[in-house]
Amino acid sequence: MAVRTHLPWPWRAAILAALVVLVAGMWWWGFDFGQIFGGFNRKAIESRLATAEADAARHAQASAALRQANSALETELAMTRGVQAALAKQVAELTQENQQVREELAFLQKLVADASRQVGVSIPRLDVEKGPDDTWHYRILVVRGGSPREDFEGHLAVAATLAMPSDDGSPGRQTTLSLPDDQPDAAGALKLRFKYYQRIEGTLRIPPGARVRSLTVRAYESGASAPRATRTLALS
Structure with a gap:
């Protein structure tokens, strides 16, 4: 008759748990060891992945900069x-x-x-050029020679000879546009008050399609009916 040693059940449970832990550890070690020998190292891959992520973050920062x-x-x-x-x-x-x-x-x-050589009023400069739409811009220079003691006071009168358009395209009739009579708002700009010289600039508003053929400017002294100076500019 054989005699067997009877172990209490707590000891059996402890031994069984130890065996399970040992077997699991050996299995995990064998799995990890097999991966290393098989060419797959988890730790190395994780290290490389961390390095790649750090490089990507650094490159992103550099790109943003x-x-x-x-x-x-x-x-x-x-x-x-x-x-x-x-x-x-x-x-x-x-x-x-x-x-x-x-x-x-x-x-x-x-x-x-x-x-010193010229005495009296003269108009040495008269220019006119086509502006936008149906306007013409003129520039006038009035000069007084000698050694005047008082200012010259008066006004300018401007007469523009216009060629009106015709229906068949041939040269139309001519008419005269007078300032300030036909354009009263130009009267203020045509007033003269100077001792040696004065520049005058203004705009002619002519009918649509018309052209300026000539421009005549007369300088009048206040109270006089005859002009003190006259100048005519012919345009082609």
Whole structure:
């Protein structure tokens, strides 16, 4: 008759649990070891994945910094182009102003030189050019020679000879447009009050399709019926 040692059930449970843990550990170690020998290392892959994620984050930051720098450069370039355009405009304006100053200086020098030789009122300059729509812009210069003591007071009268359009395209009839009679609002601009010279500028409003053939300007002194100076400009 054989005698068997009887273990209490807690000891059996503990031994069974230890065996289960041992078997599971050996299985997991064998699985991980097999992966390493088989060419698959989980830890290495996880390390590489972490490195790749860090590189991707670093590249994303660098890309964002480059985009921000590019945007700043584009803004600076736009500002530089704006400054260059503004400077070019200022240079053009200064060049034009310089030319106007030169012309003004030459005119004043000529005016001073002629003052001693010429006595009385004259109209040395008369220009007219086509403007927008049915308008013509005129410029008049009235000069007084000698050594006057008092201002000259009077007004200008402008007479424009117009060629009216015809239905068949041939030269139409001619008519005269007088300022300020036909355009009373021009009376203020045609008044004269000066000692040595005065510039007058204004606009003719003519009928649609008409053209200015000639322009005659007369300078009247206040209270006089006869003009003190007359100048006519013929246009082709």
